[in-house]
Amino acid sequence: MSPLEIVILLPILAALAVWLGAPARATSIIATSFCLGVLTLLCVQYHGSTGAELRYTHSIAVLENPAISFAVGADGVSLLLGLLTALVAFAAVWQISPEKPGIYHIASLLIAAGAFGAFLCTDVFFLYAFHELALIPTLLMIALHGHGDDEHRKAVAWKTTVYLGAGSLILLAGLAWLVLEYSGGEKLTFDLTALKAQAATTPLPAAKQASIAFVLLLGFGTLVSLFPLHSWAAPAYASAPTPVAMLHSGVLKKFGLYGLFRIALPLLPQGFQAPWVHQALLFMLLGNILVMGFVTIHQKRLDDVLASSSVMHMGYIFLGLAAGTEIALRGAVLLMFAHGVSIALLFALAGRLRSQLGTLELAKLGGLGAHAPVFTVLFAFGAFASIGLPGLANFAGEVMIFIGSFTQFGTDSFGPLQWTVVLALWGVVMSAVYMLRAYRSIFQGSASTGLFMTDPAIAQRVPMILLAAVLLVAGCCPWLLLGLLKTDLASVTEAASTAVHGAAKAAAGATH
């Protein structure tokens, strides 16, 4: 048995135990902290490893034909995302206040289990199925325990369900198409390694790759709120109960990016090489950054600001995937991790604000810095991390994505990708505008409305301090995380970087 299987199954068992009547808080904290411990150990053990093969593999065959097996295995990328899941899950269950019903814990545990499964399985079928498993409690929790009145809550839950359902179906269609095409009319397999081998020996025709890649981009993209398929995300996060908002925006959303990185890029290298796919992606991610940047500036409530900003920041990770160079891809993975930690911290803090003050309207808040200095510092960590301040986690990822897009110098050095980066950089200014505005109106000035709160008690600070500390350590020592990413990106890199240059050249050719 692989330690990864334990990590996937433990939260499910814990959820079951809570459902059967075990003490909810203790059970879920023990389960998530155990997962956190295991994954930390695995990361430490894996650190610096340069071999390309997957580690901690184990496989249980489920079906002969089509070949489906419950197969787990990990490399640095999946371990890092697993670590993110464990961190956020631990923080999310810890910050659930004791008077909440057990379903909060059950849902959080199930979402965590689904995310673990999605990141650690190497069989496309299970990878997909685990993500679906995590979606169901997410949607249910928004519907049952979301913020806002009944009407609003249900409307949001419904919209989210429809979007994610549709996205999942498109994704499923794309995956099925992919698997069928690679079967060559013979035995079907869902095993990623086998599929990769097939992609290397008998690649699909370029045009077909492009079509499948686009379908996958739409499917995965919807799950990651890629513009213009994003409009579910902001209301969903704003109304989701705090642990669900933390887990979905911080962790589960990364599944779409992980899928593109893990399945689409290596299996369809020429698909992303196609200029129309590449440029469509650049347009869409600019939509995330610029359109959502402006939309975020316009928001008047903290939860809306955070939710929209989370949609916006996905654009940067897409940019890293679109650039596809060795540096940019590593940057994208780092940013997935960093964004997950920072947004989870911010949602946890926003949740506390809401429960203490009853409102998140920026105009009604003010001067909290004087009353709750610890809370303020923690919020500052999250806010400054999310706007990419050096010394906190997100900076290294962002700067690597930008730099990784500027690696070719020559007569055609300023192609669509580089222009996209220049425009995307303006987003960094916009992030600072909305984050500092929010910070200014919540914590600075004076509390004219008389709404004030005190610092959380020591025990309640644990998850927030943990997340803030991770932001600081990862920000000051990005090489700790990069040590997990020494391998494996090469195959993706090779394919994708040729894709980029092909696209850039084609575009340059088109303009001449």
Add this chain to the structure above:
Amino acid sequence: MPEPESTSASLPTMLLLLPLLSALVILLAHRVLKGASVIISLLSATVCFLISLMLLGTKDATPVLLPFLEVGKFKVAIDAIIDQQSRGMMFIVTSIGFFVHLFSVGYMKEDESRERFFGALSLFMFSMTGIVLAGNLVMMFIFWELVGLSSYLLIGHWFEKASAAEASKKAFLTNRIGDFGFMIGILMLFMANHGDVSFAGLKESFAMGPVHDAVKIHPTFFLIAALGIFMGAVGKSAQFPLHVWLPDAMEGPTPVSALIHAATMVAAGVYMLVRCAFVIEASPDASMTIAWIGGGTALMAALIATQQNDIKRVLAYSTLSQLGYMVMAVGLVALQAGGHHDTAAPGHPAMFHLYTHAFFKAMLFLGSGAVIYACHHEQDIWKMGGLARHMPVTFVTFLIGTASLMGVPFITSGFWSKEAILGVAFEVKGGSPLFWIGVATALLTSFYMTRMFVIAFLGKPRTDSAHHATEAPMVMILPLVLLAVLTLISPWGWAAKMLQAMKPDHAETHSTVMIASIAALLIGSGLGFILYRGKNSDPLASKGLFKVFANKFYFDELYAVLVKVLQDGVAWLVNGLERIFVDGIVARLPAFAARRIGSAARVLTGGHLQGYTFLLGAGLLLVIYLAIFVLPQMGH
């Protein structure tokens, strides 16, 4: 034989670690430490100052302290470039840092959250040290932003005051706009030099490497790269059009204004430009633009300073104006060097002026701090008057600072550094309009400094608080006196050795330049003295043009409109469009489908939303089943 890495790395490592540790310890434990925080911060500043003195005797080196990012060939390290420039700058930063720490012990004694203040001050020392030591552009950028953060924290120290909160936000955001350009410049240089962004590597590449040839093929590329780098300096050194944050930054405690917003951080832009001089030299168009932006800022800020009544605002605009001088010098020297810069040339007129200005401007700010402290936080010069008698030491040091800023010939350091800049403007082909702008700025400088000095220190006290003002305590006077001594002796003695590193080699004096600047001094201060002696209000205040100066050319109003229209307006518009199109049209299709499915589902589940969701989950599983188990079978 090269010095072993370990010894050359130990001093810069300590310079970075000490203030960082001090900041962290204070941040984490200030509630336990209380007053000890002040001692920790002061101690760290003292030791840093001593280390910077030790650094003066070391050899040039660039030891790597810490690998930060490494992917394949791409490496960004935290390193420490030790050369004449960084040693000199480090001396400025740590010495003034030390004096300001000392001064703050007195100035912030009553402040409730002085621990937070000293913590942020240590954070600033850490960030600034990083900028000085940075051996590559990415490290420069990292500390560049951290300096922005500590400046944000310190301007907003009294964050409960709305004006301070707004000022800190404005400073950070304006700097972010500059950093936007800086980052583009870094990316372009990264691209051009195949991933090497170290100053040494870039410099070599510009001199004879791959970039040397590329510059001739793609002049526009390198023009934009140079202007991008310059944009970073425009933000940090508050040049037109991003100058608006610096006067507002005076909302911070006065010691902060002295250290950060007069002597060190705002000078970082100039320091960085001198580090990147080879990039600017490669593009004459960029050099010209930089020189004109600097000259324009110098003149504009001096004009505004003539009509400011807040003692700190006058000094702030004076700082803007002097930074403009330095930036102008950067552009002019680059123009003069024109691509064949002598790498062995030791000094740079911009760095020379940076050095002299840092000391006398820090002293002027600390002096104004002593005045404000004595007058119970009164900053309006029209409510002061006659302070010379009540505060003799402050009076004398302020006089020395004023004389240096005005450039009293031969005896003040400010005179020589200003001469060097005007000299370059005079020599460079096409520099004569800038030369006259420089002279006009010098005249205005003498005018507004005389005006302020006469109003605040001479005549009779205009208010009670000015009447009862007493000399500041010893801990505040001491730094003033030390800075005055440094200002006075800097052209001579052992301090001249320091200067040597900064002073341009060819100190050729032109008689035209000297006559013009002495005339400017005499006319400016003469006018100021005649106009303001014994006055109780400003005789110029009501005159049309002076109103424009008093209102800072209405830049704040203009930018407020721009922000309203270009940012908030566009945000409103985009938000609306997003609602209509994305939510309206893109979401229409699934919503339509959803209603269809929904009405079917309502029949099945009685309208409960959980029902929908379960149904959807079940539906998904069904689809998975169909797609995987049934469809393939059908294919066979």
